[in-house]
Amino acid sequence: MITAIKAAPRLDSRGNPTVQLDLTTEHGVFRAIVPSGASTGANEAVELRDGDPSNYSGKSVHKAIHNVENIIGPALIKSGLRVETDQKKIDELLIALDGTKNKANLGANAILGVSMACARAGAAAAGLELYEFLRRESGAKKPYVMPVPFFNVLNGGVHSGNKMAFQENMIAPVGASSFSEAVRMSSEVYQHLKQILTKQFGASAVGIGDEGGFAPPISQPHEALDLLVEAVSEAGYEGKIKFAIDPASSEFFKNGTYDLGFKDDAPNPLSPEQLMDLYHSLLSKYPIVLLEDPFAENDWASWTEFCKNCPVELVGDDLLVTNKIYVQEAHEKKACTAMLLKINQIGTISEALEAANLAYRYGWSVFVSHRSGETTDDFIADLVVGLRTGHIKSGAPCRGERVAKYNRLIEIEEALLARGEEVVYAGAKFSAASRL
Numbered sequence: 005m006i007t008a009i010k011a012a013p014r015l016d017s018r019g020n021p022t023v024q025l026d027l028t029t030e031h032g033v034f035r036a037i038v039p040s041g042a043s044t045g046a047n048e049a050v051e052l053r054d055g056d057p058s059n060y061s062g063k064s065v066h067k068a069i070h071n072v073e074n075i076i077g078p079a080l081i082k083s084g085l086r087v088e089t090d091q092k093k094i095d096e097l098l099i100a101l102d103g104t105k106n107k108a109n110l111g112a113n114a115i116l117g118v119s120m121a122c123a124r125a126g127a128a129a130a131g132l133e134l135y136e137f138l139r140r141e142s143g144a145k146k147p148y149v150m151p152v153p154f155f156n157v158l159n160g161g162v163h164s165g166n167k168m169a170f171q172e173n174m175i176a177p178v179g180a181s182s183f184s185e186a187v188r189m190s191s192e193v194y195q196h197l198k199q200i201l202t203k204q205f206g207a208s209a210v211g212i213g214d215e216g217g218f219a220p221p222i223s224q225p226h227e228a229l230d231l232l233v234e235a236v237s238e239a240g241y242e243g244k245i246k247f248a249i250d251p252a253s254s255e256f257f258k259n260g261t262y263d264l265g266f267k268d269d270a271p272n273p274l275s276p277e278q279l280m281d282l283y284h285s286l287l288s289k290y291p292i293v294l295l296e297d298p299f300a301e302n303d304w305a306s307w308t309e310f311c312k313n314c315p316v317e318l319v320g321d322d323l324l325v326t327n328k329i330y331v332q333e334a335h336e337k338k339a340c341t342a343m344l345l346k347i348n349q350i351g352t353i354s355e356a357l358e359a360a361n362l363a364y365r366y367g368w369s370v371f372v373s374h375r376s377g378e379t380t381d382d383f384i385a386d387l388v389v390g391l392r393t394g395h396i397k398s399g400a401p402c403r404g405e406r407v408a409k410y411n412r413l414i415e416i417e418e419a420l421l422a423r424g425e426e427v428v429y430a431g432a433k434f435s436a437a438s439r440l
């Protein structure tokens with residue numbers, strides 16, 4: 005039984021306020037802290053901010069906190085819904101209390117915190133680990149699949165102060181034999197990358213961006229990928245570590261063109277066709293296994309055109325915003341082959357699971373993701389195992405809010421093995437993890 009719900013403002017990894025939730029049941033107090041994006045999709049659920057310039061430059065979240073304590077909390081306590089069995093009904097109640105399509109009324113930041121805390125409380129009440137509770141909720145089958153961690157080791161776009169238009173350059177240790185080995189290999193590559201950057205650009209070049217990756221003074225996609233090739237080779241993992249890119253291209257799409265110089269003084273606009281050629285050339289030259297948001301959220305025609313002949317997993321982030329309506333539209337338009345899953349894009353755990361299961365039904369993959377503004381909350385680590393998505397991105401192997409998720413996954417892997425469970429590391433089959 006839920007007996008109390010408290011919300012309070014806390015800081016996220018960029019130093020902006022966010023909502024922290026404490027939900028009390030007879031089993032204890034269960035906490036959740038809500039993340040926040042920078043390159044957000046236009047159709048994401050609404051993150052409610054107060055807009056008072058004198059308070060955190062307009063970013064304070066008192067309205068969201070007020071909504072938790074005065075509207076959601078009392079209604080949920082009165083409902084008598086049980087956290088161990090009623091997650092879906094709880095989320096439906098939250099959606100109904102808000103009454104809008106995009107949670108603009110109570111705020112997705114208010115609603116998500118409650119939904120996450122209920123799942124944690126539900127797991128405890130049912131005597132389950134959170135990943136097991138989420139597995140039960142999602143209907144995912146065994147064996148347990150440990151995900152390939154995609155580490156964003158070079159940050160660009162709106163996540164860093166360098167001139168690089170592409171937001172994320174990730175390494176994916178598909179050739180590891182376990183999750184913990186994948187972390188070790190990638191951490192070694194990260195340290196080699198640091199040395200290479202220091203040698204090439206000087207010690208000031210190893211400052212990091214929002215997701216813990218380095219942000220050296222480079223601008224072109226091939227410069228980033230060449231650095232990754234060198235670091236992987238120096239670490240001795242050629243062939244075992246592949247790459248992925250998230251250009252987050254909605255950020256530099258203007259008037260029908262993609263301006264790769266949007267952070268530079270010199271504009272460098274590419275037509276969608278020129279950008280497609282650039283991707284094909286990068287895909288042929290580098291061991292890339294996944295491409296996310298190569299086109300803007302409203303440039304559906306380019307997505308569909310590119311998807312006809314895309315040899316790697318094509319992930320929709322801003323395009324889909326973890327919302328089954330856009331997943332369905334993308335399926336009809338044959339626009340992509342995978343859904344990025346960010347829980348705060350949609351605002352409740354049940355809706356995120358529903359969108360993921362719809363993606364699975366279309367034969368797609370699901371890629372679980374953190375946000376650039378994160379917290380030490382490690383909920384998504386359990387989510388990726390519970391939903392058996394086979395891959396997760398949580399930034400570089402650096403910064404507490406990033407490694408909290410990776411460390412929790414190491415802990416889950418250790419616990420499953422100690423219990424004698426069958427555990428599969430997704431490896432090169434990460435796209436097909438739900439069907440392994």
Ligand code: PGA
Nearest residue numbers: 041042043044252375376
């Ligand atoms: P965001 O970036 O959290 O700033 O949206 C992550 C991403 O685009 O995948």
Ligand code: ZN
Nearest residue numbers: 250252297321
């Ligand atoms: Zn993205």
